[in-house]
Amino acid sequence: MSAWVPVIGLEVHVQLATDTKLFCGCLSRFGAEPNTLTCPVCTGQPGALPVLNERALELAVRAALALGCAVADWSKFDRKNYFYCDLPKGYQISQYDRPLCTGGTGGGIRLSSGRLVRLNRIHMEEDAGKAIHDRGPRTLVDLNRAGVPLIEAVSEADLASAAQAYEYLTALKEVLEYAGVSDCDMEKGSLRCDVNVSVHPEGEGWRTKVEVKNLNSFRNVEAAIEYEIRRQVAAYEGGDPARYPVQETRLFDAQAGVTRSMRGKEDESDYRYFPEPDLPPFHVDAAFRARQAALLPEMPKAKRRRYQEELGLSEYDAGVLTAARDVASFFEAVAARTGRAKEAANWVSNSILAGLSDAAVEAATIADLPFGPEALAEVLELVERGTITKTAGRQVVAHMLAAGGEPAAIVAELGLEQVQDSGRIEEWCRAALAGKDRIALDVKAGNLKALGAAIGSVMKLSGGSADPEVVRETLLRIIREEL
Amino acid sequence: MSDVRELDATELARRIASGETSAAEALRSALAAIDTQDGALHAFLRVDREAALERARALDAAQRRGEPLGALHGVPVALKSNMCIADRETNCASRILAGYRPPYTATFVQRLLDAGAIPLGHTNMDEFAMGSSSENSAFGPTRNPWDLARTPGGSSSGSAVAVASGMCPLALGSDTGGSVRQPAALCGVAGFKPTYGRVSRYGLIAFGSSLDQVSPFARSVRDLELATSVISGADPRDSTCVDAPPLAPEEPREGLAGLRVGIPAEALGAGLERGVRRAFDAACAELAALGADCVPVSLAHLEAAIPTYYVVATAEASSNLARYEGVRYGARVPGDGTLQGMFAATRAAGFGAEVKRRILLGTYVLSAGYYEAWYGRALKVRRLIADDFETAFESVDLIATPTSPCVAFALGERVDDPLAMYQSDVLTVPASLAGLPAVSVPCGFAAQGSQSNDGNDGGNGGLPVGLQLVGPTLADARVLAVARAFEEAGGHRRLPPVRARSEGAVT
Numbered sequence: 001m002s003a004w005v006p007v008i009g010l011e012v013h014v015q016l017a018t019d020t021k022l023f024c025g026c027l028s029r030f031g032a033e034p035n036t037l038t039c040p041v042c043t044g045q046p047g048a049l050p051v052l053n054e055r056a057l058e059l060a061v062r063a064a065l066a067l068g069c070a071v072a073d074w075s076k077f078d079r080k081n082y083f084y085c086d087l088p089k090g091y092q093i094s095q096y097d098r099p100l101c102t103g104g105t106g107g108g109i110r111l112s113s114g115r116l117v118r119l120n121r122i123h124m125e126e127d128a129g130k131a132i133h134d135r136g137p138r139t140l141v142d143l144n145r146a147g148v149p150l151i152e153a154v155s156e157a158d159l160a161s162a163a164q165a166y167e168y169l170t171a172l173k174e175v176l177e178y179a180g181v182s183d184c185d186m187e188k189g190s191l192r193c194d195v196n197v198s199v200h201p202e203g204e205g206w207r208t209k210v211e212v213k214n215l216n217s218f219r220n221v222e223a224a225i226e227y228e229i230r231r232q233v234a235a236y237e238g239g240d241p242a243r244y245p246v247q248e249t250r251l252f253d254a255q256a257g258v259t260r261s262m263r264g265k266e267d268e269s270d271y272r273y274f275p276e277p278d279l280p281p282f283h284v285d286a287a288f289r290a291r292q293a294a295l296l297p298e299m300p301k302a303k304r305r306r307y308q309e310e311l312g313l314s315e316y317d318a319g320v321l322t323a324a325r326d327v328a329s330f331f332e333a334v335a336a337r338t339g340r341a342k343e344a345a346n347w348v349s350n351s352i353l354a355g356l357s358d359a360a361v362e363a364a365t366i367a368d369l370p371f372g373p374e375a376l377a378e379v380l381e382l383v384e385r386g387t388i389t390k391t392a393g394r395q396v397v398a399h400m401l402a403a404g405g406e407p408a409a410i411v412a413e414l415g416l417e418q419v420q421d422s423g424r425i426e427e428w429c430r431a432a433l434a435g436k437d438r439i440a441l442d443v444k445a446g447n448l449k450a451l452g453a454a455i456g457s458v459m460k461l462s463g464g465s466a467d468p469e470v471v472r473e474t475l476l477r478i479i480r481e482e483l
Numbered sequence: 484m485s486d487v488r489e490l491d492a493t494e495l496a497r498r499i500a501s502g503e504t505s506a507a508e509a510l511r512s513a514l515a516a517i518d519t520q521d522g523a524l525h526a527f528l529r530v531d532r533e534a535a536l537e538r539a540r541a542l543d544a545a546q547r548r549g550e551p552l553g554a555l556h557g558v559p560v561a562l563k564s565n566m567c568i569a570d571r572e573t574n575c576a577s578r579i580l581a582g583y584r585p586p587y588t589a590t591f592v593q594r595l596l597d598a599g600a601i602p603l604g605h606t607n608m609d610e611f612a613m614g615s616s617s618e619n620s621a622f623g624p625t626r627n628p629w630d631l632a633r634t635p636g637g638s639s640s641g642s643a644v645a646v647a648s649g650m651c652p653l654a655l656g657s658d659t660g661g662s663v664r665q666p667a668a669l670c671g672v673a674g675f676k677p678t679y680g681r682v683s684r685y686g687l688i689a690f691g692s693s694l695d696q697v698s699p700f701a702r703s704v705r706d707l708e709l710a711t712s713v714i715s716g717a718d719p720r721d722s723t724c725v726d727a728p729p730l731a732p733e734e735p736r737e738g739l740a741g742l743r744v745g746i747p748a749e750a751l752g753a754g755l756e757r758g759v760r761r762a763f764d765a766a767c768a769e770l771a772a773l774g775a776d777c778v779p780v781s782l783a784h785l786e787a788a789i790p791t792y793y794v795v796a797t798a799e800a801s802s803n804l805a806r807y808e809g810v811r812y813g814a815r816v817p818g819d820g821t822l823q824g825m826f827a828a829t830r831a832a833g834f835g836a837e838v839k840r841r842i843l844l845g846t847y848v849l850s851a852g853y854y855e856a857w858y859g860r861a862l863k864v865r866r867l868i869a870d871d872f873e874t875a876f877e878s879v880d881l882i883a884t885p886t887s888p889c890v891a892f893a894l895g896e897r898v899d900d901p902l903a904m905y906q907s908d909v910l911t912v913p914a915s916l917a918g919l920p921a922v923s924v925p926c927g928f929a930a931q932g933s934q935s936n937d938g939n940d941g942g943n944g945g946l947p948v949g950l951q952l953v954g955p956t957l958a959d960a961r962v963l964a965v966a967r968a969f970e971e972a973g974g975h976r977r978l979p980p981v982r983a984r985s986e987g988a989v990t
Contacts (some may be wrong), residue, residue: 272850
């Protein structure tokens with residue numbers, strides 16, 4: 001039996017980070033009391049009409065440009081007709097045959113293996129409301145989400161494994177977050193993913209594809225694809241054509257780790273798409289595109305390359321600092337103020353990012369910090385000028401992480417100013433060496449590690465304030481001259 | 484006492500502004516006309532008597548305080564039942580929206596209110612504006628004040644009748660394929676469909692979104708100008724509104740010298756009643772007497788207009804009416820208790836036969852595998868029809884046709900023959916498909932049918948005939964100015980006999 005080749009494509013819905021909904025002025029916000037963010041338009045009152053939110057169009061165009069897709073110069077909305085209790089108008093305003101971006105645009109995501117996952121299309125649409133079935137015998141409907149702006153990015157079936165799908169999603173999310181298009185928060189539903197999977201024997205043509213829905217994390221996407229590949233291969237290898245995969249939509253059950261049939265092809269609605277007569281076709285002219293392109297920040301890949309090539313950072317550091325846009329901005333601000341990129345990188349990753357993962361620190365992301373990059377830059381300056389030691393600098397940052405504050409004031413408050421007073425340093429050195437003859441012997445024998453331990457003791461005694469260079473010289477002098 | 488039956492809105496507003504009468508007095512006269520006649524005519528589904536009286540008193544008080552007066556200060560206006568007024572039942576003459584009170588007010592209604600008008604109530608109509616006779620109303624037909632056994636036309640039946648019978652000088656209807664022009668013609672009043680997009684549709688309950696246009700009825704063309712200038716103009720809530728300022732009426736014209744009027748031969752073919760033809764020919768002669776040059780033009784695709792219209796309008800309607808399923812408002816019938824069962828039972832019970840027929844038609848023409856053959860093709864033919872007009876307007880300023888191929892037909896005469904009913908719109912639908920401004924003005928009287936004898940100017944028993952004038956996109960002011968010159972020269976305007984309650988025994 002030859003090898004089975006999986007063919008995978010992803011459809012990703014991303015909520016645009018607008019203040020208001022796609023076709024009305026209601027707030028687009030997660031977590032409000034049910035049906036409080038509604039109006040005649042988004043509840044589908046008779047006679048109400050949609051008006052396109054310009055900001056949503058800007059963000060959608062920005063997303064397309066960030067993904068390297070060519071934006072169509074004119075586009076239109078269509079109605080997708082179906083009945084469901086969470087769909088107030090009985091149709092969803094979406095885009096059918098003239099989406100914002102169509103196939104063959106050269107856009108997509110390049111995986112680390114070099115494989116390009118092409119985007120087939122990107123279109124705009126409004127979200128439906130939310131039907132709640134698990135609160136008693138009646139279905140409840142919350143229309144706060146109805147009319148929230150989405151883009152749907154449909155990939156070509158260029159993926160061949162669950163791991164590639166995971167990598168694709170991670171990279172897609174990174175680009176969209178960077179572009180400021182969406183917060184891509186899966187828990188709030190601002191990023192949703194459906195997958196299409198089929199398998200065929202190597203060298204043969206593609207076989208029936210199956211759509212899987214209800215995937216609420218990247219890990220679930222991975223697990224569902226793995227399960228579906230196994231299921232389909234087993235079905236074909238079973239040899240009974242009656243049990244071969246059929247074109248259908250399946251739901252992923254994350255707890256059981258399996259997919260289950262939701263509806264077959266014959267049950268699929270005929271959506272009867274037709275041009276939305278309430279919204280005229282619209283142009284996205286070159287000037288509009290140029291304005292949005294100008295607003296795009298440097299994308300993570302380009303940033304990583306620049307950090308390594310121009311700032312001399314390691315691949316690892318470049319990766320850590322670009323994983324989120326606000327971390328990169330923070331780092332760049334510190335680097336710009338101090339003019340020392342490597343130092344800034346070390347401080348951001350070792351002090352700040354490490355501090356954020358500390359449970360005792362309240363801030364969870366760099367955006368929550370009680371201080372800005374200029375404060376960290378000041379700490380670096382204090383260290384560079386020799387006002388405080390590196391050790392003291394780390395203490396200052398730890399203090400800032402907990403309670404904010406001015407670096408200079410913290411230095412004063414904690415008495416961290418570097419001590420160069422040879423008398424006091426000599427006292428600490430003698431105390432550190434007292435009763436430790438072994439150190440003197442080792443140092444005299446040329447073992448400088450032993451000296452390091454002694455320096456450490458002195459720094460501790462000084463509360464980090466002693467100038468380590470002076471300490472080193474003093475220790476060596478005492479050992480050579482007196483011991 | 485100002486009898487509103489005698490006055491048009493322009494004159495009534497002038498008398499109220501000058502203090503010769505008051506808003507309250509004018510309103511009482513309107514309510515008296517309704518009380519006397521509406522038992523027989525059934526123009527209104529609901530009269531907002533108390534609210535109107537209160538508003539009239541408030542308007543009079545404002546006037547006494549010296550506040551500035553709107554252009555329609557104190558003028559009572561009837562509104563079609565597909566026009567949303569906050570917290571007032573707006574039901575499209577459909578059971579499915581019985582009891583529905585919109586949470587908002589339509590833009591054009593707000594503009595009427597801002598101009599000082601007094602909404603009288605909601606008028607009867609064919610359900611969801613689908614029909615040409617009022618017989619599709621879920622609440623019983625409206626009767627033609629010229630002959631109670633006959634239809635007033637439709638779908639804006641009640642609004643037409645309210646104006647024709649003197650209950651109020653002004654009413655709003657909506658015109659999708661002729662729903663204002665045709666009843667205006669059949670009731671002997673003036674009706675004007677502005678250029679598509681000239682009046683905001685925000686708050687007009689949709690039938691065919693790419694065709695629907697709010698349109699006034701009046702007893703004079705100058706009132707159509709007045710009403711249109713109040714309700715037209717761009718609206719940020721309607722993306723299909725054209726970016727044009729509100730209508731600015733032309734100065735009244737002295738004659739029509741130099742005006743080129745096109746007469747399309749295709750509009751005068753089979754199906755036109757002889758009496759209508761005669762009245763139309765006489766109207767053309769009057770236009771010529773005023774100095775206009777009447778020349779033949781061709782609208783080659785006119786024949787395709789009805790099928791095209793019934794594909795486009797029903798497709799849009801099938802989608803526009805999907806929201807009536809019992810979840811958020813209106814009627815709800817539980818059915819078998821499942822969601823789909825509730826949708827089906829609600830719609831089966833809530834919609835009338837014609838609405839169901841059109842939803843089915845529209846659903847069919849949009850279905851996978853049929854879209855290109857039907858909807859796609861209809862869009863192409865629609866383009867051809869618009870092109871025909873555009874070509875014609877290279878050589879003429881306006882196009883004239885009869886508004887309706889027939890005078891008011893008897894209630895019941897066409898209910899079992901939907902295709903015959905659809906033919907009522909044959910002359911109004913083309914301008915709708917092309918989005919053009921079109922007016923219907925009374926141009927005489929005729930008896931029904933081909934056996935029409937003499938008397939194109941209507942002896943007793945004659946029924947009103949309308950002249951339709953169609954202009955190029957945004958030439959609304961021109962269309963109205965010519966209609967006004969025609970009206971003022973011809974003197975075809977007449978009031979129907981008063982139909983008192985005691986006469987309302989006709990069934």
